[in-house]
Each structure stands twice: as structure tokens, then as C-alpha cells.
Amino acid sequence: SQTIHQWPATLVQPVGSPLSLECTVEGTSNPNLYWYRQAAGRGLQLLFYSVGIGQISSEVPQNLSASRPQDRQFILSSKKLLLSDSGFYLCAWSGVGGPWSYEQYFGPGTRLTVT
Amino acid sequence: QQPVQSPQAVILREGEDAVINCSSSKALYSVHWYRQKHGEAPVFLMILLKGGEQKGHDKISASFNEKKQQSSLYLTASQLSYSGTYFCGTAPRDGRDDKIIFGKGTRLHILP
Numbered sequence: 001s002q003t004i005h006q007w008p009a010t011l012v013q014p015v016g017s018p019l020s021l022e023c024t025v026e027g028t029s030n031p032n033l034y035w036y037r038q039a040a041g042r043g044l045q046l047l048f049y050s051v052g053i054g055q056i057s058s059e060v061p062q063n064l065s066a067s068r069p070q071d072r073q074f075i076l077s078s079k080k081l082l083l084s085d086s087g088f089y090l091c092a093w094s095g096v097g098g099p100w101s102y103e104q105y106f107g108p109g110t111r112l113t114v115t
Numbered sequence: 116q117q118p119v120q121s122p123q124a125v126i127l128r129e130g131e132d133a134v135i136n137c138s139s140s141k142a143l144y145s146v147h148w149y150r151q152k153h154g155e156a157p158v159f160l161m162i163l164l165k166g167g168e169q170k171g172h173d174k175i176s177a178s179f180n181e182k183k184q185q186s187s188l189y190l191t192a193s194q195l196s197y198s199g200t201y202f203c204g205t206a207p208r209d210g211r212d213d214k215i216i217f218g219k220g221t222r223l224h225i226l227p
Contacts, residue, residue: 034214042219043202043217043218043219043220044157044217044220046214046217049214090156090157102162103147103159103162104147104149104204104215105159106156106157106158107156108155108156109155109156
């Protein structure tokens with residue numbers, strides 16, 4: 001069965017510090033991978049998605065970046081965090097063929113607080 | 116492009132029914148429904164791929180009206196465990212795009 005991992009679970013970082021969040025998927029090959037951010041009490045904002053190694057599409061211009069160094073690994077990074085980067089970061093995967101016809105499975109999330 | 120969900124929030128007593136609507140300004144290929152409990156990740160409920168399709172399991176079902184570009188989620192005889200925020204996600208029909216766009220969510224609170 002497929003499993004998706006995210007770490008860390010919680011993170012408190014000062015403004016201006018770097019960020020690295022990692023997501024890995026087990027039990028599937030060549031998944032589509034997604035990074036979402038959810039501000040407190042808000043909806044799911046798509047940040048990045050990837051259909052393959054090294055292929056990243058950015059949805060929102062910001063100080064965040066994403067990379068996919070391996071088939072089942074997705075990393076979210078920032079060189080300098082802003083207060084507005086606080087939120088609940090969710091990684092998700094869906095099957096090959098496109099999310100229009102496949103469900104997305106979400107990881108447990110990372111709760112980031114920028115102070 | 117973001118689908119519009121209504122109502123924004125609803126409070127029910129256990130055993131009552133609820134309907135959550137999701138509408139889009141674009142022609143849709145599919146509609147997805149997820150539920151998120153407080154502090155947890157969203158959990159997949161169902162996908163509707165064809166206009167006129169209806170799906171359901173347990174007492175939660177959904178319909179997809181392709182012509183009207185909208186979907187509705189029906190919760191029958193609601194249980195306390197149904198509480199949470201419900202998100203619809205839509206995939207537009209205007210080309211290959213490897214993502215779905217989520218609405219802002221509908222908060223559902225079930226009272227005993």
C-alpha cells in the first residue's frame with residue numbers, strides 16, 4: 001500500500017531563516033506530487049506540483065521553491081522566511097494519468113510558525 | 116478559476132441532512148470532494164468524472180451536473196463524525212493541466 005511521509009511535523013523558525021520541508025512517498029512509482037499551503041482557517045492553496053523528476057510547476061510567485069531530486073521525493077525550500085509563510089504545509093500525491101481523474105492522498109502536514 | 120462553495124458554514128443536529136454546493140465558471144472534467152478534520156490532513160471522499168454521475172458510500176453521496184458546471188455533496192442523517200471542513204476540487208476541461216483547484220471549504224459542525 002502507498003504511504004506518504006512528511007517531516008518535520010511542526011517547526012518554529014525566525015524571520016529570515018532558511019526552510020527545508022521534505023516529503024516522500026512509498027509504494028508507488030512516478031506519482032504526481034503537490035505542495036499545498038493552508039493558512040489558519042483557510043482553504044488549500046496549491047504552491048507547486050511535479051509530474052516527474054526535475055519537473056516543477058509553480059503556481060504562486062513567492063520566496064518558496066520546490067525540487068524533486070528523486071521519483072518519490074519532493075522538497076519545499078526557502079532561503080529567507082517571511083512572517084506570511086506561516087501555515088500548514090501539505091504534501092500530496094496522485095496516480096499517473098493526471099489529477100483530473102485520480103484522487104489525491106495527503107501527507108500528515110507540517111505546521112510552520114514564523115516568528 | 117477557484118470553484119465557489121456554499122454555504123460557507125453550517126451547523127446541524129445529529130440526524131439532520133446537509134447539502135454542500137460547488138460551482139465553477141469553467142467547463143469541468145471532474146469534481147473531487149475531500150473532508151478535513153481540525154488539525155489533520157484532508158481525506159479523499161469521492162471523484163465524479165461524468166456529467167450526471169452520482170456516487171456515494173455510507174450516507175454521503177454526490178452528484179455532478181456537467182451542464183451547470185456544479186456539484187453537490189449530500190450528507191444524510193448526519194453523524195458526529197461528519198464534522199469538519201469539506202472541500203471541493205475541480206479540474207477544468209480546457210486542456211491538460213496536472214492539478215485541481217480547491218474551493219475555500221464549507222465548515223460543517225454537527226451537534227449531539
